[in-house]
């Protein structure tokens with residue numbers, strides 16, 4: 001098996017859009033109304049929004065390939081690109097999404113390790129993320145990777161207010 005992680009640029013917008021929509025749909029469509037899903041997908045993954053995110057120097061997006069096939073992606077945010085004001089010593093994992101058929105092959109852990117490398121290079125003290133309280137699979141993954149719950153915040157899925165757990169890992 002070969003695994004490669006490659007940083008995205010603005011030229012990757014269309015592929016990023018496709019994998020973002022596919023993985024978000026697969027993860028959440030069974031627990032959310034079609035209307036709320038549609039509203040979220042259009043807001044979060046429209047071309048203008050993704051181009052803005054790809055152009056932001058305080059964010060980095062990576063694709064992960066498993067045996068040359070695109071299997072998932074990672075988005076990390078630093079400084080003012082973070083979704084909450086966590087300060088310059090923190091780094092946010094905004095998204096780790098692995099396509100269904102590649103889950104449980106260790107790829108999430110590869111992306112987490114990539115995040116740790118970035119955090120170390122940039123002397124960050126903490127890595128944090130927000131994860132939907134009902135996303136038990138991801139919560140179990142992050143706990144296994146050493147994250148602990150440190151708070152909660154609101155998140156809007158369409159017109160429904162949902163609770164995200166904030167989970168944090170302190171860099172040693």
Ligand SMILES: CC(=O)SCCNC(=O)CCNC(=O)[C@H](O)C(C)(C)COP(=O)(O)OP(=O)(O)OC[C@H]1O[C@@H](n2cnc3c(N)ncnc32)[C@H](O)[C@@H]1OP(=O)(O)O
Pocket residue numbers: 023027093094095096097098099102103104105106107108109110129130131132135136137138140141144145
């Ligand atoms: C901030 C956010 O992005 S929140 C949203 C997170 N993303 C999603 O929910 C999208 C759908 N899910 C996924 O993309 C993936 O399942 C992820 C990212 C949650 C996990 O990635 P995977 O590639 O499936 O996990 P991976 O195989 O790397 O597992 C790493 C370790 O976590 C453990 N693990 C993974 N999932 C679980 C689980 N549900 N329960 C317990 N342990 C788990 C594995 O056993 C493995 O342990 P090991 O290191 O002892 O071998």
